[in-house]
Amino acid sequence: MRLGVSARPVRIGVFAAVLALLGGLVLGWSERAGAAADPLLSQGKAATASSTEGSGYAAGKAFDGNAGTRWASTEGKDPQWLRVDLGANAGVSRVKLTWEAAYAKAYRLEVSADGVTWTTVAEEKAGNGGTDDWTGLAGKGRYVRLYGTARGTAYGYSLFEMEVYGVLDGGPPPGGAFTVVAAGDIAAQCTASDSACAHPKTAAIAQQIGPRFYLTMGDNQYDDARLSDFRDYYDKSWGAFKAKTHPVPGNHETYDPAGPLVGYKSYFGSIAYPQGKSWYSFDEGNWHFVALDSNAFDQSAQIDWLKADLAANAKKCVAAYWHHPLYSSGGHGNDPVSRPVWKILYGAKADLVLNGHDHHYERFAPQDPDGKATADGIVEIVGGMGGAEPYPIEQVQPNSQKRISGEYGVLKLDFTDSGYGWSYVGTDGQVKDSSPKYSCH
Secondary structure (H helix, E strand, O other): OOOOOOOOOEEEOHHHHHHHHOOOHHHHHHHHOOOOOOOEOOOOOOEEEOOOOOHHHOHHHHHOOOOOOOEEOOOOOOOEEEEEEEEEEEEEEEEEEEEOOOOEEEEEEEEEOOOOOOEEEEEEOOOOOOEEEEOOOOEEEEEEEEEEEEEOOOOOOEEEEEEEEEEEOOOOOOOOOEEEEEEOOOEOOOOOOOOOOOHHHHHHHHHHHOOOEEEEOOOOEOOOOOHHHHHHOHHHOHHHHHHHEEOOOOHHHHOOOOOOOHHHHHHHHHHOOOOOOOOEEEEEOOEEEEEOOHHHOOOHHHHHHHHHHHHHOOOOEEEEEOOOOOOOOOOOOOOHHHHHHHHHHHHOOOOEEEEOOOOOEEEEOOEOOOOOEOOOOEEEEEEOOOOOOOOOOOOOOOOEEEEEOOOOEEEEEEEOOOEEEEEEEEOOOOEEEEOOOEEOO
């Protein structure tokens, strides 16, 4: 055992318990190793993984500060990885891994500035579980990854906690630039065992991108959106990152035999009802996000709430999302139910609207609620290619700039404090379309 160097981890297990009985020597030992010198950077930060055993074992569970929750990968597969976004570049000096019974026999700890190119800062070739406390590291990057190459058991990889310590650079702070993945019309009644099933493939791409959070634009589950259907289908794919998802309902969520939105509310719970209604808002960086229920645009309660919410907003940039698009070149076409909401958003100088309903990808030039192209208009994206059967393009609408039908994928949205842009990423990982860069109004 060597303290304060990255060649091998400090082992804390039965031996640690013995030391504790001898008068708290473990604490003194850790402090002398310099392990606690730098602050914890990873707790509560955005995390992603190559796979999860189920929605209760999401990547973020390893960074929530709760020793009773854990991340777990798919059983019986190598390699697997777990990644955290620190929010800014940092000097990484220590990584502490607290393994569940399903541990890694061999793994690497890696850092990256961009989430693409990785540098190994520590490597284990004969792991035995318990707690691995790597100190004296000299890593540099925004992203830190555990890359498991050999399991120690027949199961997967499972961590109660992965703690990353270090010092943030003077680079962009958390809450500045961030990435979001979005899609609508997602879980058809199929699973990954069916090679034609698309939603596990869009989920894999969404998770690989590793965004700050996920948005869904309704019709999350087909056909009747019962709770059992959510559990059997959506949960097997997009459910892997449910805890980081901000959903809205579509018309299919109203078809539940148990009642409109019953299965949707039962499955998502407070995630979909954080403010007690099926509509809500939240902030990230310099952005205000408004999640709306377009099944209830005729309810004055939602319209009054929207006006008050926008009046109270102090953020420079505004994005809103719901299911039914005002403009669409697909089979459903334009839906005037959304026009009054557009007028409210336009009056509040909103920047971006995301919709689903039509099962294709489409982007529009900035326009006003009456469809007139204008520089101070709202940009609309239809992103209904999350997994349901594609719809053809039928009647191209004015101001439509790009349309893709038949290729499943997700929106990768990149936000800054003053603007945004996006790309449409197919299930093969290839960018099918890239937007212009827009500034907030």
